[in-house]
Structures are given as structure tokens and as C-alpha cells.
Amino acid sequence: xxxxxxxxxxxxxxxxxxxxxxxxxxxxxxxxxxxxxxxxxxxxxxxxxxxxxxxxxxxxxxxxxxxxxxxxxxxxxxxxxxxxxxxxxxxxxxxxxxxxxxxxxxxxxxxxxxxxxxxxxxxxxxxxxxxxxxxxxxxxxxxxxxxxxxxxxxxxxxxxxxxxxxxxxxxxxxxxxxxxxxxxxxxxxxxxxxxxxxxxxxxxxx
Numbered sequence: 262x263x264x265x266x267x268x269x270x271x272x273x274x275x276x277x278x279x280x281x282x283x284x285x286x287x288x289x290x291x292x293x294x295x296x297x298x299x300x301x302x303x304x305x306x307x308x309x310x311x312x313x314x315x316x317x318x319x320x321x322x323x324x325x326x327x328x329x330x331x332x333x334x335x336x337x338x339x340x341x342x343x344x345x346x347x348x349x350x351x352x353x354x355x356x357x358x359x360x361x362x363x364x365x366x367x368x369x370x371x372x373x374x375x376x377x378x379x380x381x382x383x384x385x386x387x388x389x390x391x392x393x394x395x396x397x398x399x400x401x402x403x404x405x406x407x408x409x410x411x412x413x414x415x416x417x418x419x420x421x422x423x424x425x426x427x428x429x430x431x432x433x434x435x436x437x438x439x440x441x442x443x444x445x446x447x448x449x450x451x452x453x454x455x456x457x458x459x460x461x462x463x464x465x466x467x
Contacts, residue, residue, distance in 0.1 A: 262308050266346050270316045273342075281322050293318065296381035300432060306373055310351065313343065314358045314378045334360040369429070376431035383430075385437040387444040390422070391454070392461045399465055411458055418448045 278287045294315040301311035314337075321332025334356040337343070343352055354372060361368075361375035362382050370376045391414070398413040421428045422444055430438050447454055 262312060263346055266309060266313070269342055270312065274316050274320070277320060277323075281319065285319050285322055290316065290319065292384075293378070293381045296436070297377050300377045300381060300435065303432070303434065304373055304377065306377075309346070310355055310358075310374055311377055313337070313347075314355050314362075314374055315381060317355075318359050318362050318378055318382060330360050330363040333362075370431070380431050380435050380437065383437050385440040385444060387440060387447055388457065390444060391418075391447070391457055394418070395458065395461050396465060407462060410462060411455070414454075414458055418454070423448045 275287060275290055278285065278290045294312060297311045297315040298308060301308050317333055317337040317340075319329060319333060320336045321329035321334075324332045337359055338352055338356045347355070354374060357371050358374035358378050361370035361372075362378040370379050394414050394417050395410060398410045398417075402409070402413060404410065418426075420426055422441070424445060428441070430441060432438070447457065
């Protein structure tokens with residue numbers, strides 16, 4: 262990998278993540294970089310591309326979450342420092358990969374690099390996902406009716422994570438593949454899912 266590029270990213274790009282929330286801070290971007298490079302090695306593709314894409318993928322959070330993937334791509338494309346190391350075509354490829362990284366995107370990434378960053382950015386931990394879904398429902402769909410939040414959990418799990426859901430993993434040997442299988446086992450066992458829901462819901466409302 263290009264040492265000058267690494268020096269620039271480490272000193273000028275990664276520190277920007279200190280301005281974001283804990284879930285998208287410096288620890289997050291370093292984790293995504295590490296996983297991206299592992300996948301890039303396994304796929305025998307350009308490590309510098311994978312590194313830059315991972316480093317820039319969430320910079321657009323400076324303008325909010327909804328369109329952060331688009332804004333992140335624009336930030337990458339506009340960074341003239343990258344022209345020292347990459348052609349215009351390479352920068353366009355990396356920009357598109359950043360745009361394609363968002364986990365909620367229902368269309369396939371346009372390149373192997375988009376698939377790598379989409380995969381690396383996911384952190385599938387079954388209980389954490391279930392808890393966050395309940396927390397989101399309580400915060401964004403206020404109701405004292407427990408069954409309302411149970412229904413929201415079931416709907417979200419079915420739409421995104423269950424068999425046939427829009428969550429797609431692009432690499433069978435990634436860290437997330439086994440975790441998604443674990444989550445799907447829980448989703449398919451409604452009694453187990455209900456027990457988990459009861460515990461987390463009570464904790465949020467105690």
C-alpha cells in the first residue's frame with residue numbers, strides 16, 4: 262500500500278470521525294477499514310482503493326444521516342489530494358462504492374468495492390440489533406401499547422433480516438454471515454424472540 266496515502270488518510274481524514282457519535286467514531290472507521298482490507302485481500306483486489314473507500318464512507322454524516330452516503334461520495338470526489346495517487350476513473354469508482362455502502366440500500370452495489378464496503382460496514386450482532394430496533398420503535402413511534410412495539414419489531418425483522426429480507430451479504434466467509442444465520446434462527450423461533458423482546462422492552466421502560 263502507498264505510504265504517502267496512508268499518512269494522509271491517518272492524519273487528515275480519520276480524525277474527522279471524532280466529531281461523530283460513538284457508533285460512527287474513530288473506532289468504527291478503523292474497524293471498517295480493517296474488515297475492508299481483509300475482504301480485499303481475499304478478493305485479490307486493490308488494497309489502496311478499499312482503504313480509501315472505507316476511510317471516507319461515513320464522512321457525509323457531517324450533513325446528517327439520511328443522505329450521508331451520497332455526501333460522503335462527494336467529499337471523496339472533491340478531495341484533490343487523492344489526485345496525487347489515483348486517476349479520474351479510480352476516483353469515480355471509489356465514489357460510487359462509497360455511495361453504495363449504505364446497509365439500507367436495496368439495490369446491489371455497482372462494483373466489488375461497493376460490496377466490500379457494504380459488508381465491512383455491517384456489524385450484525387443479533388441481540389444488539391433486536392435491542393436497537395426496540396429502542397428505535399419506542400423513540401420514533403411513541404406508544405404505551407407494548408404490542409405496538411412488538412409488531413414493529415416483527416415487521417422490521419421480517420422486512421430486513423429474515424429469509425427473503427432485503428439485507429444482503431456479499432461474502433459467505435465474512436464475519437457477518439454466521440451472525441446473520443444466528444439472528445434468523447431467533448426470528449424463526451417466535452417464542453424465543455418474544456422472550457428477548459420482553460426483557461429488552463422492560464429494561465427500556467423501567
